[in-house]
Each structure stands twice: as structure tokens, then as C-alpha cells.
Amino acid sequence: MTDLAVLLPFLLFGFTMTATPGPNNALVLASGAQVGLRRTLPLIFGIAVGVGLQLAVLGLGLGVVFSALPGLHLLLSALGLAYLLLLAWRIATAGPLRLDAEGAAPMGLLGGAAFQWVNPKAWTVSISAAAAYIPVENHGWNVALAASLLAVLSLPCVGVWALAGHALRRWLTDARRARYFNLAMATTLLAATLPALYQLLVG
Secondary structure, eight states: OOSHHHHHHHHHHHHHHHHSSSHHHHHHHHHHHHHHHHHHHHHHHHHHHHHHHHHHHIIIIIHHHHHHOHHHHHHHHHHHHHHHHHHHHHHHTOOOOOTTSOOOOSOOHHHHHHHGGGOHHHHHHHHHHHHHTSOSTTHHHHHHHHHHHHHHHHHHHHHHHHHHHHHTTGGGGSHHHHHHHHHHHHHHHHHHHHHHHHHHHHO
């Protein structure tokens, strides 16, 4: 990973995959709109920890387990889809924002980290990164470096979505606008999930 010919493409891959729309960013955007940037920070840090840990675990050999037990991978994918459908429903049916109410963020640090294990896009990112960018030489060191870089890179890439949500807070106090926003976020969550899930199932 210290070779720029490998490092730079990996960083570009990590930036593209963590900054573009997906389940993580849809949740962070919704949380930023509901409770503001400060109270969404634990979720952002949890996502960063989760993506780094997932890449480390996969890079160190979980892929071998999935090869031996393909049914386990299918089960995790099905559970992930069910959980994401539930999240999409909760977002879609949330009411207008009340700035004077003490709402709770969708997830905290631990929830954001755990969410990566049911997030099909996160699985796709980790599997692709482990297969394509981590050299075989000094494998343990390269896995640790790649996982750390992906975690650090995801902080600003995911955080900007929370800023966008925070900027929409007052706009979402209107019931009609909030309804459209919530439906759009739920649709975005599903649209970002299904292609990645399909790739996991057939790939």
C-alpha cells in the first residue's frame, strides 16, 4: 500500500464509494436534518469505525469462511435487506421536524459501526478493496493500513451529508416538505441498497 501506484487508486476508490449516495449517507443526511450536526457526530464516527473494522476482518480472512459456507453470506444479506427495509419505512413515515423537540439520532457510535455488517454497499466496498487493492506481501500490515485509511477517508465524505441535512432543518418544519423529503430519503436508501445487494447475491 505504500506504492503510489496502488495507494492512489485505492484512495480514489475509497473516496468514490464513501462519498456517493448509499445507505450510510442516507442515514446521516436524515439524522443531520432531524437532530443537527453535533448530535449526528457519533453516527459519523461509528460508520468510520465500522467500515475500517469490516475491511480489516474481511482482509484477514472472513472471505474464506464465506467461500466455505455460502449459506451464511446469503443469510446475512437477507437479514441486511430486512433491516434496511425497516429503516426505510421508519424514515418514510417520520413526521415533520420539530426544532423544539428532543428527537433521538437514528443511531449512535456503536449502531453506526454495527450497521456496516447489514449494509450491502459496505460489504461491496470491503470485498472489492480486499480483493483488488491489498497486496499479498506484508499482508497484515497492508490490511491494517488500508482499513485505517478507509476509516479516516470516510469521516469527511460521510460528514458532508450530515452538513447537508443540518442545512435543511428549518425547511423541514413544514409538513408537506418534510413528507416529500422523508419519502425521498427512504427511496434513496432503497435505491442505494438494492443494486449492491444484487451484486453480492449474484457476484
